[in-house]
Amino acid sequence: MKRRWNAPIWLGFLFVLSAPVVYFSVFIRFPALRDHPWLTFPVFGIGLMLMAFGVRCAYHEPWIYRGKIFGTILAVLSIAVVTLFGAGVYYFARQLPTSGGAPKVGEKAPDFTLQDMDNHNVTLSSLLHSTPAEGDKLAGVVLIFYRGAW
Amino acid sequence: MRSFEQSINAFDHRHVSLVAISVDPPETTRELREKQGYTFTFLSDPKAEAIRRYDLLHAGAGEQGEDLSRPAEFLIDAAGTVRWVNLTDSLVVRARPGQVLSAIDNLRLGSPRTR
Numbered sequence: 001m002k003r004r005w006n007a008p009i010w011l012g013f014l015f016v017l018s019a020p021v022v023y024f025s026v027f028i029r030f031p032a033l034r035d036h037p038w039l040t041f042p043v044f045g046i047g048l049m050l051m052a053f054g055v056r057c058a059y060h061e062p063w064i065y066r067g068k069i070f071g072t073i074l075a076v077l078s079i080a081v082v083t084l085f086g087a088g089v090y091y092f093a094r095q096l097p098t099s100g101g102a103p104k105v106g107e108k109a110p111d112f113t114l115q116d117m118d119n120h121n122v123t124l125s126s127l128l129h130s131t132p133a134e135g136d137k138l139a140g141v142v143l144i145f146y147r148g149a150w
Numbered sequence: 151m152r153s154f155e156q157s158i159n160a161f162d163h164r165h166v167s168l169v170a171i172s173v174d175p176p177e178t179t180r181e182l183r184e185k186q187g188y189t190f191t192f193l194s195d196p197k198a199e200a201i202r203r204y205d206l207l208h209a210g211a212g213e214q215g216e217d218l219s220r221p222a223e224f225l226i227d228a229a230g231t232v233r234w235v236n237l238t239d240s241l242v243v244r245a246r247p248g249q250v251l252s253a254i255d256n257l258r259l260g261s262p263r264t265r
Contacts, residue, residue, distance in 0.1 A: 028242075029152060031153065031243075031244070031246050034242055034243075035240075035242065035243045089240075089242055093240045093241040093242045094239055094240045094241075096208060096220045096238070096239060096240075096241065097205075097206070097207065097208050097209075097220055099204075099205045099206055099220060099222065099237050100205065101205035102204055102205045102206060102222065102235065102237060103204060103224065103232045103235070104232060104235065105232055105233060105234065105235055106231065106232065107231070107232050108230055108231060108232070109224065109226045109230050109231065109232050110200070110203045110204060111230075112195075112199065112200035112203060114171065114193040114194060114195050114199075114200055115176050115193065115194045116176070116191060116192065116193055116194075117176050117179050117180045117183060117192055117194075118176070119176050122191070122193055124226070124230070125230065127167065127169060127191070128226070128228055128229075128230055130167070137165060137228070138165055138166075138167065138228055139164060139165040139166050139227065139228060139254070139259045140165075140166045140167075140225055140226055140227045140228055140233065140254070140259050141166065141167050141168075141169055141225075141226050142154075142161070142166060142167070142168050142169065142223060142224070142225050142226075142250055143169050143171060143222075143223065143224040143226065144151060144154065144168060144169065144170045144171065144223050144245075145170075145171050145172070145201065145204070145206050145219040145220070145221060145222040145223070145224075146151060146170055146171070146172050146219065146221055147172065147208075147211070147218045147219060147220075147221060147241075148172030148173050148174040148178070148218060148219070149172075149174055149178055149182055
């Protein structure tokens, strides 16, 4: 007799793979979903539960269900994916310099001369004396330091 | 930065301008700016001079071990004084425009005449 296709294992694996893909392609744009991946971990959870169910069937009723070997391999892979994702978000993403010498509230912001997109030199003081898009007097500047495209 | 672009009118309205700084050369920032439709100013700090002065250097953090800036946001008033700082402890957590806008409002920095 031909044994049954073990759908929960594949479905679970699909859930586990889709969670980080969706996080990095879609959630990363929305701070509420990005800062703490509260929606990604339940998807991982559903995936792992489906896989556990599928693997359990494969071991308990191997004459009905397939998946003893590939189910185990995919389950181990899935746990690795979940662990890597968790480590990435909660450990590796936090390996940042402490920046103890960064300018503090109340201090004078260090001036700088940098190039704009047209290779013109721009200083912080010139930015602070520029005229805003609306109105007559600039109230301030927000400096956004970012990692860049490398 | 996408979220900051979406809130650009709120910053304009408060007479606060946005300036993005990274180690990327001007050509790269120009491409990024065009591709993403950013309208605020981008500055290039390829030698990480300003980044070092602000103690934001993340040494060897690039894909090929380049020095990059760690993410950070500073609100500076017209007199050149730092009024609000955000140094995130995680790469996936950045300042949201709303945080900066409420800091501006709490400090009564924006459009003082209408208040």
